[in-house]
Structure formats: C-alpha cells, structure tokens
Amino acid sequence: MPAPASPRSLRLAFALLLAAAAPLSLHAQGSAVEGARRALDHDSYDTWNRISAQALSPDGRWAVYGVVSEAADPVLHAVAAAGEGRHVVERAESPRIAADSRFVVFTIKPSKAAVREARERRVRAEQMPPDTLGILDLQTGEIVRIARIRAF
Secondary structure, rough: OOOOHHHHHHHHHHHHHHHHHHHHHHHHHHHHHHHOOOOOOHHHHOOOOOOEEEEEOOOOEEEEEEEEEOOOOOOOEEEEEOOOOOEEEEEEEEEOOOOOOOEEEEEEEEOOHHHHHHHHHHHHHHEEEEEEEEEOOOOOOOOEEEEEOOOO
C-alpha cells in the first residue's frame, strides 16, 4: 500500500491541476465573448451621442451643452452648477448665454423626420419646415418661441 501523501505534495498537485485547466477555461470564455460581439459598422456610428456647443454662463452658475447624434434630433441641456436646476429642450442647438446669465438663446430645428419627409416629397427650399428661435429663462424654465427665423 502506498504511503499517504503529505499536505505539501497535495497542494503542489492541486496547483499543477489548476495551472493546466486555466487555459482551457479562458479559451472557452474567449470564444463565448467573441460570439456575443458584433462588428462596428456605419449604422453604429449614427447612434453614438456627442456633446456639442458646451458653454458656462458668465456668472458660473449654469452649464449649457447639446447632445447630438446622426440618428436622433439634438437635445439642449442647461444644468445648474450647484445641482438645483435642470432644463432640457428637444431639437435645440447653437445656444448662446446672455451676458446677465439669465437667458439662453438658441435655434429650434424641425425634426429630422419632418425634414426627411419634405425632401422625399421634393419640397422647394422656401417651403421646407422653418427654424424657430427659442429663448429659455434659466430662473423660471419658461421658453419663448419665435417661429420662422432665418438666423439670429
């Protein structure tokens, strides 16, 4: 009958067994992860959000930034630096903060779907959906809209 194995030799045998099995386990996990991944294509880039037109108010109390992507309409965010307020405006871009830090002026674009539909119907340029001027009061959150602008 063989002599009983010492605790040291058992630990060594167990460590060798783990070292031999680890590469097999990692290989199996790697192939499962690779199967779940998909390649990036141009449609993937269209869904990525980007931050644009970021600005800080002159008094430092408000941060204004836009979130844009190719697939969705832009969104303007005005966030109080102290965390007590937040305003979100759909389809708004090109913000400008007033010198007194009370108002944000921006352009409200027609929805991408409305523009795409007008182009498919071959609508003339002067009959395309117009832009709107938006004025956001940062204290009250009220938005004044002035329709049919060309530029501001």
